[in-house]
Amino acid sequence: MRFQDPVAITCPRCATPQKQPVSSLLELVATCCTCGKDLNEVGESMRSQVNDWDSYVGRIELAMALEHRFNCSITDEELDAADTANAYVSLICRKVGGLADNDVLREVCEAMLGIRPELTKPAILVQSFRELLSTYRRADA
Numbered sequence: 001m002r003f004q005d006p007v008a009i010t011c012p013r014c015a016t017p018q019k020q021p022v023s024s025l026l027e028l029v030a031t032c033c034t035c036g037k038d039l040n041e042v043g044e045s046m047r048s049q050v051n052d053w054d055s056y057v058g059r060i061e062l063a064m065a066l067e068h069r070f071n072c073s074i075t076d077e078e079l080d081a082a083d084t085a086n087a088y089v090s091l092i093c094r095k096v097g098g099l100a101d102n103d104v105l106r107e108v109c110e111a112m113l114g115i116r117p118e119l120t121k122p123a124i125l126v127q128s129f130r131e132l133l134s135t136y137r138r139a140d141a
């Protein structure tokens, strides 16, 4: 997702409308041009929007990769309900008969690594996709 750069914001302390560079806000280094207050709460809110968007796009990419691999279709509701590797494995095994859990799990991990090459398999197995696919949470870790 993209923000218009610079972003028009209003200082939460002194209510001065102003424009700030997207990068400064996201990096939590922006300050109000009038009162000097840090604009971290604005930046945090933008980070949250980026995370929601990245997580959403990543899950759609993953679903598409798995639909292609297993020749099945995953509905929006199923996508929303599946938030971990194991949830995807259960979902696919339910939809496509005769698959071994381990084979499906390997495919889910490979599909995740295709979307986020910097991830590790242990992380994919234990963390929620929302966390894994969130750009800024990952950068903070």
Ligand SMILES: [Zn+2]
Residues within 6 Å of the ligand: 011, 012, 013, 014, 015, 016, 032, 033, 034, 035, 036, 037
């Ligand atoms: Zn201010």
